Structures are given as structure tokens and as C-alpha cells.
Amino acid sequence: MFLNQTTYSTDTSPRSVAIVDVNSDNKPDIIVTNWNSNTVSVLLNNGSGTFLTQTTYTTGTNPCLVAVVDVNSDNKPDIIVANWNSNNVSVLVNNGSGTFLTQTTYATGSNPFSVAVVDVNSDNKPDIIVANEYSNTVGVLLNTGSGT
Numbered sequence: 001m002f003l004n005q006t007t008y009s010t011d012t013s014p015r016s017v018a019i020v021d022v023n024s025d026n027k028p029d030i031i032v033t034n035w036n037s038n039t040v041s042v043l044l045n046n047g048s049g050t051f052l053t054q055t056t057y058t059t060g061t062n063p064c065l066v067a068v069v070d071v072n073s074d075n076k077p078d079i080i081v082a083n084w085n086s087n088n089v090s091v092l093v094n095n096g097s098g099t100f101l102t103q104t105t106y107a108t109g110s111n112p113f114s115v116a117v118v119d120v121n122s123d124n125k126p127d128i129i130v131a132n133e134y135s136n137t138v139g140v141l142l143n144t145g146s147g148t
Helices: none
Strands: 014-020 029-034 039-043 055-058 063-069 078-083 088-092 094-096 104-107 112-118 127-132 137-141
Touching (some): 029 063, 063 112, 078 127
Parallel strands (some): 014 063
Antiparallel strands (some): 014 029, 039 055, 063 078, 088 104, 112 127, 127 137
8 A cells, every 4th residue: 555664764762743835835744853853843845745955943942843834924835833841932933935044942841752833812923832741731832924
């Protein structure tokens, strides 16, 4: 039913994968968190079922889950990462063509384990919901409109 897998290098200890077209070429790209190297990798799709070598971006410590959503209303998907050991989430804004700005971090509870992105207050701006493992809480980061 499937061909043998083709593998692509990431940084150390990949944990979470998202599949989204980040460079507006109508081809799904791979975004993956790398737990031990404190990075997120972006692998752009060549269009033939193969992917370019990863480009890595720095995150907080021990990134464990990734979500990809347009947070600043520019019609380009941005990367949101839960950073387990630095107690924050990273937002990497898409520059266009599949490249991203340096992360902006936002404080969370203890050991954020997962994130979801949805408009919780009906203002047409996606907000970040984060599950904080060791503080036994769920946090809500309301979007101000600029993706921050």
C-alpha cells in the first residue's frame, strides 16, 4: 500500500509535526519541533513528494508541540510552539516564502505541553490556548491583533 519511507534530517529528538503550506506554493510543507536542540525545523516541499533540507529556528527550551496558524492576519501561516522547560510559548511570524522571524516568547504556567489556536473571544483574531502540565492549568493568550 505504501512505498518504503524516505527520511529527512531534523535536529535532535523531533517531537511534534505540523503539515501546512508555509510558502504559498500550494504544496504542504513539514514543520517539526526538536526537543533536545531547542529548535523547530521547516522542510519545504519540492512538489514531487520530496522535501528540501531543513531550515531551523531557535525556540525555547524543550519544544514539545507545534501549531501553525496565521496569527497576524497577513494570510501567511505562523509557527506557535509550546516550550516545556522554559515555561513559555514561541511565536515565529512568517516573513513570506517559507522563512520566519526570530521568535517572540510569551510566559505560560509550568511546563506547557500542548497548544491550540482558536478565536475564543469572537474578535476574529486567533488566540493561543496552552495546557500547562505541572501547574495543572490551561492558559489563554488573547491576540492583540498584531499576532502578539
